[in-house]
Amino acid sequence: MTTLNKKHYHHGDLTKSLLESASAIIKDHGVESLSMRKLADIVGVSRTAPYHHFKDKNALLCALAEEGFYEQGKILGRLRAEQNTAQESFKKYVNAYLEYALQHSEIYDLMYGRTLWKAGNPSDSLKAASKHTFKSWIEWVEELQHQKILPNNNTPLRIGQTTWASLHGLARLFIDGIYLDKADLSEMIEQMIENVCTHTKA
Amino acid sequence: MTTLNKKHYHHGDLTKSLLESASAIIKDHGVESLSMRKLADIVGVSRTAPYHHFKDKNALLCALAEEGFYEQGKILGRLRAEQNTAQESFKKYVNAYLEYALQHSEIYDLMYGRTLWKAGNPSDSLKAASKHTFKSWIEWVEELQHQKILPNNNTPLRIGQTTWASLHGLARLFIDGIYLDKADLSEMIEQMIENVCTHTKA
DNA sequence: ATTCTATCTTGACAGTGTCAAAATAAACTG
């Protein structure tokens, strides 16, 4: 087990294969149509093989969600690194956040949804990833407050909580199929930004 | 079948009993722990008896959600009927909305969540109930715009969509167990109102 | 070559939603 190379047995890297296939399945058919047995079958392995790589289904989903946090973090981090005005930067962030949420809606649901956080049992590393994401968001909120983009009438935590809640709410309405007409999305985003920012206020 | 009285067979009104028991179960243990079989058992009837009153599980959940719309509508309607300043009225509405969402979180989830709207199959009457609720919300938004409570920089529909999304997002974060500390709630509500309203703006 | 360990499979169990067919209970019709 000291070897790093994992090309053993008739399946190169089951852990990875499982995550990839699972990700594809939920992307195409939704998380409720993902079963451990079908997944094993698709990957070409017996029903219980996955259980040697993930404690249970919940653990597999946690791993997927965690991947989501890293990917989302990369996207949003890259964006913040760009040289933009603070205002532009924030605008792009909001757009990118919603784009990610809608394009990876099933992963987003795992990251921030009931399945894992309430009905399920979020793993420690998932909780850590989520906490890290939130923390760095709050730090940026503080910057944005100094730059007068976000309001100063409350702590970074509160402002961060509420503006994130707003984005999240918008994302959810589309993801959950309550709002369907995505043509309206960009206008809603625009309006949401106006609600949440300081300087655009009437 | 012309008789209105439904006290037939050894079970007075199965439909009603099923809804009540189901409601109690999800309130206490979450919707994922509701099974048709256990429900039948608790009500004291065979496994498949419920299927003569509800086409399937989805239909039963739709009925529960629909009840939720009526109850929520009553609460919020009563509130709007009170004699308050528009500002007070809106504030109370927001608070009542979130109070309902958190106190009936499982029903709220059925009303506005993925289970029925995306993963499931919302019944026509559920869709109607939801549409009606939304429509009357938008009408009120228009009033609030005239009263300068909500901003006039966009149509009632857009303002209604975004402010509702904000409330919904806040509700969801608590319901789904992402935010846990309900002590923070009232401060967040306060801040959210500031974000969303016109006249309190800095 | 032998022991050890990581990986995988087979078998099993309890649980799920729900269909089809049979049984029963009440309502309607003569």
Add this chain to the structure above:
DNA sequence: CAGTTTATTTTGACACTGTCAAGATAGAAT
């Protein structure tokens, strides 16, 4: 009242789920 129709409920069955325990196998370590 008797006989038929309709509303309600039950029993049996099927395919599917997550996951545990025990055994088989393949590779690593000695």
